[in-house]
Amino acid sequence: MITFEDVTKFYPGQDRAALRNINLEIGKGEFVFLVGQSGSGKSTFLRLILREYRPTKGTLYVAGKNLTTMNQWKVPALRRQIGTVFQDFRLLPGKTVFENVAFALQVIGKPQRLIKQIVPETLELVGLAGKENRQNEELSGGEQQRVAIARAFVNRPKILIADEPTGNLDPETSVGIMKLLDRINRTDTTVIMATHDSSIVDQMRRRVLELRQGELVRDQTKGVYGTA
Numbered sequence: 001m002i003t004f005e006d007v008t009k010f011y012p013g014q015d016r017a018a019l020r021n022i023n024l025e026i027g028k029g030e031f032v033f034l035v036g037q038s039g040s041g042k043s044t045f046l047r048l049i050l051r052e053y054r055p056t057k058g059t060l061y062v063a064g065k066n067l068t069t070m071n072q073w074k075v076p077a078l079r080r081q082i083g084t085v086f087q088d089f090r091l092l093p094g095k096t097v098f099e100n101v102a103f104a105l106q107v108i109g110k111p112q113r114l115i116k117q118i119v120p121e122t123l124e125l126v127g128l129a130g131k132e133n134r135q136n137e138e139l140s141g142g143e144q145q146r147v148a149i150a151r152a153f154v155n156r157p158k159i160l161i162a163d164e165p166t167g168n169l170d171p172e173t174s175v176g177i178m179k180l181l182d183r184i185n186r187t188d189t190t191v192i193m194a195t196h197d198s199s200i201v202d203q204m205r206r207r208v209l210e211l212r213q214g215e216l217v218r219d220q221t222k223g224v225y226g227t228a
Ligand SMILES: Nc1ncnc2c1ncn2[C@@H]1O[C@H](COP(=O)(O)OP(=O)(O)OP(=O)(O)O)[C@@H](O)[C@H]1O
Pocket: 011, 012, 014, 017, 018, 036, 037, 038, 039, 040, 041, 042, 043, 044, 045
């Protein structure tokens, strides 16, 4: 699903690479944790997959496409196959739960009839049935993150990218969010999650990729957090 072939990324004006000679493959339906200290390159890794940047060197394939050579006009189609979830939820303010999730389908031109069917199904999946008409501001942090996950998943993307999704949540709420990501992963969605949450990585025992100063220093199946 994702292949990095000797990928290096320099930001303009930087003399140290943010990512250096990354080689790895992530298969369909895998669950991968991306760990490493602040500045080790995790966000850069995720942003390359989203084609927010191109590699400076090397080749990156995502969902069968070569992102290094992909034309800019094809990027929206790529991004429709990748759901994204962030630490700070990024919901549309002043909108209801239903509207936040429906919006993701409206912007890609799905008919209203379909939206009325799919949104409630997805809200049920994430444990928010009955809360369709709540405003974001009336939700707990964990509930807001569930809305964000519903929005990311409502179009059934092949890949879900989660950048510190539990970073603003207490441990108990975080466990609920991880159960949800696990459930989504079991639908054969590839999940890549950057995190500093050692207890979650240690509990889940999934593949762990560790970056250190832009280099891949560990690729461990059923791994642990294990970074200082
Ligand atoms: N837009 C940018 N321009 C220049 N340098 C950047 C830019 N974004 C990131 N960097 C640099 O690239 C390196 C990797 O940063 P990156 O944000 O990928 O790390 P990270 O592991 O995601 O960190 P964190 O855990 O704090 O989010 C750092 O040295 C950072 O300063």
